[in-house]
Amino acid sequence: MALRHAVLAALLDGEHSGYELTKIFDISVSNFWHAVPQQIYAELTRLERAGLIEGRQVIQHDRPNKRLFTITEAGLAELQDFADAASKPSFIRDDLLVKVQAVDGLDPAPVIAQLDERAAQARGRIELFTRILVRLRGPLDEEEFLARGERVGPYLTCLRGLRFEHENRDWCTGTAALLRARTRESQGT
């Protein structure tokens, strides 16, 4: 039930359309909550009906019209209640790790290929997050920004995403190399 809170959190930095939120979810929010567009649009409808957000129509001529949403006082209160309650333990779901777990009983070649691919994706995300961090902190350096910046939440979660992707890249690269070496070994090269 925390998709709604992820949406509310994303609306803290001002008004956004559903479409913008899908972009935000694809990039930064994906560090801690994954959601597809249909989920977001459905949640926005529910949130508005519950009075936790307010939408206003924006008429556009060159593009389809859109609705921009803002968090309400009730929405803020809901977020606070959520923050006060105990957190559920986090969880990861990762197909690729299931494959690595099982790799001893299988042909390792496809797993190695997927590890390489995942490492490449991680590199992409590292670059992306590095750029986002620079943008978020503006003219300040990191220490300054973290000490005195106005909105550090997204910066902190992005930092975590960055470190996670570093870990991801290194682990995937190392694991792929190891499985390659073992394949050569067992083929008697």
Added chain:
Amino acid sequence: MALRHAVLAALLDGEHSGYELTKIFDISVSNFWHAVPQQIYAELTRLERAGLIEGRQVIQHDRPNKRLFTITEAGLAELQDFADAASKPSFIRDDLLVKVQAVDGLDPAPVIAQLDERAAQARGRIELFTRILVRLRGPLDEEEFLARGERVGPYLTCLRGLRFEHENRDWCTGTAALLRARTRESQGT
């Protein structure tokens, strides 16, 4: 649809009961796939019906009877098909990160408390994983084991879990310290 593959992967190292699998899922498998007991029992029923695993009844006198399951040839083939197919992107879901994302608009005290708690959990898991790794590699050192061990899959995923929890601990500790410092700042201490 990969809960079934996580279960199959867990059965690669021999027969297990549903109850044992719930324990295994709580500990090591939780690094990449979370599942509650009801899910596991339901999946075992489906897997057996599909001929991917086989169960045998074990009568016990001091305890309730149990069923031990083994993976079949068909199950192995299914795992291979799964490994060959493209992986879905991994995702994390974490309430606590949603709270940190939103922390600028909220009372940070409960978030800080939860970060401390999470850091403590991470420390517990680091110890646990360190012990599991020692047990898995037996008399060999890590390099030896990874080069020539028989079953490295669970070792590799556990290594990743260990690093993830290190990251987790450090990030939670650092973030809690930072939010504390900012709280003092804004109160004019």
Added chain:
DNA sequence: CAGACCATGTAAAACGTTACATGATTCG
């Protein structure tokens, strides 16, 4: 004697994913 551990499930409700739908504009 209360609580944890062993052992396995059913049922309903909530949530998430996939497929499909629409339609205009801009970019290569």
Added chain:
DNA sequence: CGAATCATGTAACGTTTTACATGGTCTG
């Protein structure tokens, strides 16, 4: 002229979570 971007949904289906249920043994 095909693909991507903007913009928002509905409907069907599958998966996960939550609540409930049972009952013996073993531990403090």
